[in-house]
Amino acid sequence: MDMQTNARSNPPRLCFIGFGEAGQAFAGGLLEAGIAEISAFDIAPDPARVAGPAQKLGVRLAADLPSALSGADFVFCAVTAASSLDAARAASAHLAPGQIFVDVNSVSPGRKREAAAALGPGRRYVDLAIMAPVHPRRHETPCLVAGDDAAAFVEMFSPFGMALKQAGSEIGSATIIKMVRSVMVKGLEALSYECFMAARAAGVDAVILDSLKGSYPGLDWPKLVPYNVSRMLQHGTRRAAEMREVAATLRELGVDPAVTEGTVLQQERLGALGLPGDPNDGFTLLDLVADALAAQARAS
Numbered sequence: 001m002d003m004q005t006n007a008r009s010n011p012p013r014l015c016f017i018g019f020g021e022a023g024q025a026f027a028g029g030l031l032e033a034g035i036a037e038i039s040a041f042d043i044a045p046d047p048a049r050v051a052g053p054a055q056k057l058g059v060r061l062a063a064d065l066p067s068a069l070s071g072a073d074f075v076f077c078a079v080t081a082a083s084s085l086d087a088a089r090a091a092s093a094h095l096a097p098g099q100i101f102v103d104v105n106s107v108s109p110g111r112k113r114e115a116a117a118a119l120g121p122g123r124r125y126v127d128l129a130i131m132a133p134v135h136p137r138r139h140e141t142p143c144l145v146a147g148d149d150a151a152a153f154v155e156m157f158s159p160f161g162m163a164l165k166q167a168g169s170e171i172g173s174a175t176i177i178k179m180v181r182s183v184m185v186k187g188l189e190a191l192s193y194e195c196f197m198a199a200r201a202a203g204v205d206a207v208i209l210d211s212l213k214g215s216y217p218g219l220d221w222p223k224l225v226p227y228n229v230s231r232m233l234q235h236g237t238r239r240a241a242e243m244r245e246v247a248a249t250l251r252e253l254g255v256d257p258a259v260t261e262g263t264v265l266q267q268e269r270l271g272a273l274g275l276p277g278d279p280n281d282g283f284t285l286l287d288l289v290a291d292a293l294a295a296q297a298r299a300s
Contacts, residue, residue, distance in 0.1 A: 007159045008034055015072035016040040017065070017087050018079035022104060022134050024053045026076065029139030031057060033160040041068035066094045074156075076128075077115075078104040081241040088115035092123070100124040100149055106242040108179060108249040109172025116147075116171050126153050127171045129178035137163075146173035179249040183260055186239050186246075189228040190266040193286075196225050200286050222282070229270070229286065230279040236271020240264050269293075 011034055016023040019040040027038050039060040042050045054061040062068035069075060069091065079087045084105035091101065101123065103115055116125040127146040134141050139160070144167040145153050154164045167174040199205040212221050232239065243264045247257035273292045281288065 007156050011035045011037075011160075012073040012156060013037040013071055014039070015068050015075045016042075016059075017068065017075060017077045017091060018042055018083075019050045019054060019059070019061070020044075020078065022130065023076065023078040024057065025134035025138040025141075026078075026104075027059050028057050029137075030160055030162075031059075033139065035160060037071075039068045039070075039072060041065050065090055069094050069096070069099070072099060074100050074102055074153075076102045076104055080238070081105055081107050081111075081245050084111060085115055085118060088118045092119045095119065095123060097122075098124070100126060100153070102126045102128050102153065104128050104130060106130075106178065106182075107175065107245045108252060109176045110248065110252050111245065112175050113171050124149050125171060126150055127167075127174045128153075129167070129174040131178060131181070144174035144177055146175075147171050150174075176249060179246045182242060182246045183250070183263075186243055186267060187259060187263045189232050189239075190263040192225045192228040193232060193266060193270065193289075196229075196283065197286055197290065200283070200290075205283065223279075226282050226285050227279045229289065230277035230281075232267055232270040233273060233275045233277025233285075233289070234271075236267040236269070238271070240268035240271060243267060 014027070014030065014035060014037070016027055016038065019027070019042040023040065027040070031038060039062050040050070040054055041062045041064065044050050051061055075091065075095070077084065077087050077091070084103070084107050088101070088103070095101065101119055103112055103125065112127050119125060125147055126149050129144045131142045131144060140163050142163045142165070144165055146167045146169065148169055150166050150169065154166060158164055167177060195208065196205055199208040209221055243260055247260045247264065250257040250260060270289065273289065273296070275288060275292055277285065279285070
């Protein structure tokens with residue numbers, strides 16, 4: 001019996017530590033793909049944010065971490081960047097021999113190596129980096145994996161539709177690609193916002209748009225700018241945390257993260273506004289942001 005046939009006839013049992021957007025997207029997709037048993041544990045201050053989706057998907061929501069981990073073959077850790085090391089430390093006391101800890105968190109290579117070390121000697125660890133938004137592809141979103149157990153992970157989950165590529169055997173080899181790439185991806189979001197907020201304030205947005213079309217004809221700026229701003233509004237708080245890890249990565253590489261630190265500020269500023277961020281609003285989305293920032297300034 002080959003690995004693919006065996007995986008589908010005897011699917012692994014999964015646990016998610018952290019059951020937010022990424023955890024829910026991956027769990028939902030994997031259940032539809034043939035995974036039969038998933039548990040989850042989350043310390044969300046609003047239990048309904050987790051309980052509702054878990055019930056809808058058929059995920060067993062555990063009351064505590066040991067209960068969530070019990071019986072799982074693979075433990076996906078998908079918490080906030082700031083909590084990733086604490087989550088690994090908490091799991092280390094309850095992991096059973098043979099359980100594989102899959103670190104999904106958007107943190108620096110150094111932080112991932114710290115998390116792996118926190119699990120203790122002999123523990124199995126996979127560095128996984130999600131390389132695109134988890135919607136709409138969910139578990140089929142392209143991912144990179146690294147570590148000694150990366151090959152086994154790819155063999156196990158590829159039959160269920162996960163789009164996986166090995167980045168190397170060294171922990172951090174996957175996440176460093178994501179971190180360096182984010183300098184451009186999240187930085188371009190912040191630049192789109194900053195450039196066109198200024199252009200709109202100066203009344204030259206149409207001129208700037210035409211100029212950029214000429215310089216970068218491959219980019220659909222009328223769609224790209226509102227989309228980028230909407231991503232900041234919807235996910236800016238989480239993206240700011242990730243970009244702090246990107247800055248840490250650059251420092252580990254000996255690069256001054258001057259622009260990246262500015263990206264942190266802009267992502268955090270827009271994420272804190274609480275606006276829905278519909279890209280279909282087009283460039284009027286910038287007016288909504290300007291109004292919200294002005295109201296915030298008046299209130300302070």
